[in-house]
Amino acid sequence: MDTRLNATAVNFSHLHESLIELMEKNAELEIENQHLRERVTEITEKVGQNSPQLSKSRKNLEKLYNEGFHVCNEYYGKRRENDEDCIFCTDIIYGRRD
Secondary structure (H helix, E strand, O other), X not given: OHHHHHHHHHHHHHHHHHHHHHHXXXXXXXXXXXXXXXXXXXXXXXXHHHOOOOOXXXXXXXXXXXXXXXOOOOOXXXXXHXXXXXXXXXXXXXXXXX
């Protein structure tokens, strides 16, 4: 019985140490996540200020593109695999406006 109690105490000690490590890592990740959110917000605001406004039709195309669909002539309506970027689509949405 004494041996079992010692083994249980050792196991509990290991679990306690693991829990402390996980809590520390979680706190670090929460801080890093907050910094990244602040950075994304900062960059988004900068881009929003510098970019020209899109017309209503281009906003609709941008919305479709962000939902994972091609809006270019080549692949229009097809789903973008793994949400990869398409230079043709981005050129149609953000390209020159003649």
